Amino acid sequence: MSLAPDAHLLIIGAGLAGYYTARQMRTQGHTGPITVLGAEAHPAYDRPALSKAYLCGTTDLCDLYLDDPADPLDVRWVRSDAVVGLSTEPLGVRTASGTFYLGDAVVIATGAEARRLGGHAIRCVEDAAALRAAPLAGARVAVIGGGFLALETAATCTTRGAGSVTVIAGEELPGLRRLGQPVAQALHRLHEQHGVRFLGAARALSVTPAGHAEHPEHAEHPGSPEHVITLSDGRRIEADVVISAVGAVPATAWLTRSALALDPETQAVLTDDTGFTGIPGIWAAGDCALWAAQRTGLRPVGHWQETVDQAQALASAMLGGVPSPMQEPYLWSDQHHVTIQAAGMLALADEVQVLAGSIEAGDLLVSYLREGTEIGILGMNRLREVVRWRRARRIRPAALAA
Amino acid sequence: MFLTEEGTVHALDDTCTHQDASLAAGWVENCRVECPLHESTFSLRTGEVDQPPAKRGVRAHQVTVQDGEVLVELSTAVPQLPPGVEVA
Incomplete structure (x- = not known):
C-alpha cells in the first residue's frame, strides 16, 4: 500500500539518510508534510570531509550542510531533540523533550555511533572539531583502526604537521582482508612515503591515561605522553593524541523494546531490500539499518553511496512508483x-x-x-x-x- | 573541453563545485557530464547542475569552431569553486 499524497511522513534522524530520504520523497512527488527529527543542534551535514578538509581546517561546518539555503527542501526540521521511543499504535515517536509526534509513516534513519576505545573518535562534527582544535603539530599521534576513516585521518594528521603518526591497523597491511594484497601494499607504501608508521597485525587492546599506566619498559618516545596503548602482542605505545576509528554501531538503543526486528549481532533494524521493516508504515535506511542484501553480505554497510541509493529505493517503494534499482556498490577515499x-x-x-x-x-x-x-x-x-x-x-x- | 558523440564542442570550468575533482575525467551522456566522484551532472551547454551533492553550476565558456580550430571565449562570471579550493 503506497503512501497517500497528503500523508505526514516522520523521518527520524537528520544525517545523510534522513536528508536524502526527505529529498527523494519530494523529488518523487510526495506533497504531504515531512518532519525530520534530529538529535544534533546543526542543520543536516555531510560527514566525509570530517576526516579530511574539515579536519585540515580548509572547510567549515556551513560548507558541509546538505540542504541548499538558496533552494531549501520543503521540510520541517526539528533539531536538538533525540527520539527516545517508537509507538506502532498510534504510529509515532516520542522525543527526549517529551513531545509525541504522530505520523502516517516513519522512516528510521538514526545512523550509527562510533565505537570509542579512548582518545578521539570521528563521527560527528563535535568529534572532528575537538581533533581540529587539538595541538597536532609535533605531537605523537596514534590512530587505531585500518579502514579508510583511520587512513584518511592518519593522512590528515601528517598534513597538520604531527611529529609522528602511527597506525594500529590490526592486520599485516592496511586493507589486506577487504581489498587484497596489491592494494594493501600500495596503501602501506603510500602512507609510509608520507611518514606514517604501521605496527603490523597487532591489535589495540586498551587506551589508558599515561599517568595511570605502569611505566612501560620499552618506551618508544621520550617526554611525557598523554596516553598509553596496550597492543595484543604486549607492546605499549605512547602517544600524545589517540584517535580511534574502529567502526560504528547502529544507533538503535531507543528501539530495543520496540516491535521491530533487530539484528542480534549489531542491533541494526532489519528490513527488506526497499527498507520496509515488515511493520506497517515503518521503514529504515542508512547506517542504523541492515537491508536484506546487506545481511547476506551481498552489499556493503556504512558507505555514503549505499545510503544515498537506499533513500531513492525506499522513497520509490513507499510511494508505489517505478522501483529504483540499487546500483553497483561504490566507495571512495582521499589519502595523501x-x-x-x-x-x-x-x-x-x-x-x-x-x-x-x-x-x-x-x-x-x-x-x-x-x-x-x-x-x-x-x-x-x-x-x-x-x-x-x-x-x-x-x-x-x-x-x-x- | 568536451567533444560529444554528436560532434559538438563545449568548454566548462574543470573543477566540480562540490569537491576538487576534474570533470574532464567524468562521464558524458545526453550533453551532460557527470562528476567522476559523485552523482552531480553538469550541462555542457550552460554548466547548470541537476542534483546534489554539488549545489552550484560551473561556468560554461562560449565555443566556436572555425575551420577546424576551436575558439573559446572565457566567461567573465565568478568561478564557483568547491570549499577550500582557490584559483592558483
Missing part, C-alpha cells in the same frame, strides 16, 4: 592526494588481478573476480577508468528500459 575509488562486490571476490599501474607508483587499477568473472574494480587516481566501469554497469529503472 590519491583518490581511491572502488565499485562492485569486492567482498565476494576470490581473485585479484592488477590491470595497470604499480604498487610503487601508487596508481593501481585492480580487478576483482569471482570464479573468473569480474565483479569489482578499484583504482588509485584512476577516475576515468572507474567512472567508465560504473557507468557501463548502470542499471536503469524499468520504465526507461527498452
Whole structure:
C-alpha cells in the first residue's frame, strides 16, 4: 500500500539518510508534510570531509550542510531533540523533550555511533572539531583502526604537521582482508612515503591515561605522553593524541523494546531490500539499518553511496512508483592526494588481478573476480577508468528500459 | 573541453563545485557530464547542475569552431569553486 499524497511522513534522524530520504520523497512527488527529527543542534551535514578538509581546517561546518539555503527542501526540521521511543499504535515517536509526534509513516534513519576505545573518535562534527582544535603539530599521534576513516585521518594528521603518526591497523597491511594484497601494499607504501608508521597485525587492546599506566619498559618516545596503548602482542605505545576509528554501531538503543526486528549481532533494524521493516508504515535506511542484501553480505554497510541509493529505493517503494534499482556498490577515499575509488562486490571476490599501474607508483587499477568473472574494480587516481566501469554497469529503472 | 558523440564542442570550468575533482575525467551522456566522484551532472551547454551533492553550476565558456580550430571565449562570471579550493 503506497503512501497517500497528503500523508505526514516522520523521518527520524537528520544525517545523510534522513536528508536524502526527505529529498527523494519530494523529488518523487510526495506533497504531504515531512518532519525530520534530529538529535544534533546543526542543520543536516555531510560527514566525509570530517576526516579530511574539515579536519585540515580548509572547510567549515556551513560548507558541509546538505540542504541548499538558496533552494531549501520543503521540510520541517526539528533539531536538538533525540527520539527516545517508537509507538506502532498510534504510529509515532516520542522525543527526549517529551513531545509525541504522530505520523502516517516513519522512516528510521538514526545512523550509527562510533565505537570509542579512548582518545578521539570521528563521527560527528563535535568529534572532528575537538581533533581540529587539538595541538597536532609535533605531537605523537596514534590512530587505531585500518579502514579508510583511520587512513584518511592518519593522512590528515601528517598534513597538520604531527611529529609522528602511527597506525594500529590490526592486520599485516592496511586493507589486506577487504581489498587484497596489491592494494594493501600500495596503501602501506603510500602512507609510509608520507611518514606514517604501521605496527603490523597487532591489535589495540586498551587506551589508558599515561599517568595511570605502569611505566612501560620499552618506551618508544621520550617526554611525557598523554596516553598509553596496550597492543595484543604486549607492546605499549605512547602517544600524545589517540584517535580511534574502529567502526560504528547502529544507533538503535531507543528501539530495543520496540516491535521491530533487530539484528542480534549489531542491533541494526532489519528490513527488506526497499527498507520496509515488515511493520506497517515503518521503514529504515542508512547506517542504523541492515537491508536484506546487506545481511547476506551481498552489499556493503556504512558507505555514503549505499545510503544515498537506499533513500531513492525506499522513497520509490513507499510511494508505489517505478522501483529504483540499487546500483553497483561504490566507495571512495582521499589519502595523501590519491583518490581511491572502488565499485562492485569486492567482498565476494576470490581473485585479484592488477590491470595497470604499480604498487610503487601508487596508481593501481585492480580487478576483482569471482570464479573468473569480474565483479569489482578499484583504482588509485584512476577516475576515468572507474567512472567508465560504473557507468557501463548502470542499471536503469524499468520504465526507461527498452 | 568536451567533444560529444554528436560532434559538438563545449568548454566548462574543470573543477566540480562540490569537491576538487576534474570533470574532464567524468562521464558524458545526453550533453551532460557527470562528476567522476559523485552523482552531480553538469550541462555542457550552460554548466547548470541537476542534483546534489554539488549545489552550484560551473561556468560554461562560449565555443566556436572555425575551420577546424576551436575558439573559446572565457566567461567573465565568478568561478564557483568547491570549499577550500582557490584559483592558483
